Amino acid sequence: MLFTTGDKFAAKFVVTKAVYDGFISVFKDKNPLHVDESFAMEHGFKGRVMHGNILNGFLSWFIGECLPAKNVIIHSQEIQYKNPVYLNDNLSFDAQVTGVFESVDVIEFKFSFKNADALVVAKGKFQIGLI
Amino acid sequence: MLFTTGDKFAAKFVVTKAVYDGFISVFKDKNPLHVDESFAMEHGFKGRVMHGNILNGFLSWFIGECLPAKNVIIHSQEIQYKNPVYLNDNLSFDAQVTGVFESVDVIEFKFSFKNADALVVAKGKFQIGLI
Numbered sequence: 001m002l003f004t005t006g007d008k009f010a011a012k013f014v015v016t017k018a019v020y021d022g023f024i025s026v027f028k029d030k031n032p033l034h035v036d037e038s039f040a041m042e043h044g045f046k047g048r049v050m051h052g053n054i055l056n057g058f059l060s061w062f063i064g065e066c067l068p069a070k071n072v073i074i075h076s077q078e079i080q081y082k083n084p085v086y087l088n089d090n091l092s093f094d095a096q097v098t099g100v101f102e103s104v105d106v107i108e109f110k111f112s113f114k115n116a117d118a119l120v121v122a123k124g125k126f127q128i129g130l131i
Numbered sequence: 132m133l134f135t136t137g138d139k140f141a142a143k144f145v146v147t148k149a150v151y152d153g154f155i156s157v158f159k160d161k162n163p164l165h166v167d168e169s170f171a172m173e174h175g176f177k178g179r180v181m182h183g184n185i186l187n188g189f190l191s192w193f194i195g196e197c198l199p200a201k202n203v204i205i206h207s208q209e210i211q212y213k214n215p216v217y218l219n220d221n222l223s224f225d226a227q228v229t230g231v232f233e234s235v236d237v238i239e240f241k242f243s244f245k246n247a248d249a250l251v252v253a254k255g256k257f258q259i260g261l262i
Contacts (some may be wrong), residue, residue, distance in 0.1 A: 022157035026150055027188040031195030033204060033262070043202065043262045052205045053184070053191040057158040060184040064162030071174065073164060073212075074183045080207040131164070131174045 002068045003107045007097040011066060013058045013113070015050045015089050023054050050085040055113055055122050062093065063128060072128045075106065079124035083115070090116045098125070105130035133199045134238045138228040142197060144189045144244070146181045146220050154185050181216040186244055186253050193224065194259060203259045206237065210255035214246070221247045229256065236261035 024030060032039035033049050040048050056079060063074060085091070092114045099108035107130075112123040155161060163170035164180050171179050187210060194205060216222065223245045230239035238261075243254040 019157055022153065023188070023191075026153035026157060027192050029188075029191040029195035031203070032201055034195065049204070051191050051195075052208075053187045056184045056187040056208075057154070057160075060154075060160040060182050061158050064160035064165065064182075070163055072162070073180070076209070076211040077183075077187075078207070078209045081205055 001100060001102055003097050003100050005097050005100055009062070009066060009095045011058075011062055011093040013091045013093060015054055015085055015087060015091070017087065019054060019057075020050060020087055023051055023057065027051075027053075029053075045084055047086050050087060050089070052079070052081045052085075052122065055079065055085070055091075058091075058093065058113075059111070059126065062095065063126070067128075069130060071131045073131050075127040075129050077124065077126040079122055081122050083119050083121045085113075085115065085121050089121075091121065132231060132233055134228050134231050136228050136231055140193070140197060140226045142189075142193055142224040144222045144224060146185055146216055146218060146222070148218065150185060150188075151181060151218055154182055154188065158182075158184075160184075176215055178217050181218060181220070183210070183212045183216075183253065186210065186216070186222075189222075189224065189244075190242070190257065193226065194257070198259075200261060202262045204262050206258040206260050208255065208257040210253055212253050214250050214252045216244075216246065216252050220252075222252065 095109045095111040108127045110125045113121050226240050226242040229241050239258050241256045244252050
């Protein structure tokens with residue numbers, strides 16, 4: 001088994017304008033919180049809040065491209081959003097293996113995204129299977 | 132309150148080539164399961180499996196654009212992937228309000244995506260807050 005409980009992984013992500021514009025171009029979510037600076041500020045945010053599901057896109061890349069096995073498929077994901085992410089935020093991603101179930105080729109992870117102020121912006125867990 | 136427990140919503144999505152190519156262009160997840168037809172078929176799939184997080188992008192649009200309130204933010208999401216989604220699959224999305232917590236302006240939903248064979252491809256729940 002390529003995974004052991006306690007294994008740690010890390011990655012860096014930036015919510016660039018290309019990522020933000022690309023996400024909107026693909027998924028068409030133009031909720032005012034994401035696109036209207038005034039609306040976002042009236043509701044107590046520093047500026048337009050980036051779509052939470054951009055982080056799930058980053059997670060897709062991590063699972064598909066950064067693990068020591070390529071023969072993986074996601075079984076489930078959970079994410080809790082704790083603090084807003086803004087345009088050009090630099091995010092530190094950490095993941096850790098929390099369980100390895102060899103008889104069914106399933107591996108569980110927990111993860112977090114932190115911003116440049118070391119504030120957790122999102123955390124959660126996911127389960128993958130080996131195919 | 133604009134939401135009542137039991138409220139139902141529905142939407143249709145297609146995983147078009149534009150969505151698939153766009154997702155890869157934004158997030159760079161080129162895991163062979165998603166881009167290599169032979170690899171996917173060798174592992175028992177009918178063809179390239181679409182990224183599960185494309186469904187989370189659809190969910191972003193639903194939450195941001197289709198609800199009776201625009202002043203919403205996602206608190207948390209959970210998704211379980213049950214069956215593969217392939218290119219050009221037509222997906223029926225159903226969501227239902229499972230809880231309304233007025234004192235904290237929080238609304239809980241459950242949802243499912245079904246393919247054209249009425250097979251559940253993914254299901255889960257999410258919680259939003261009114262801002």
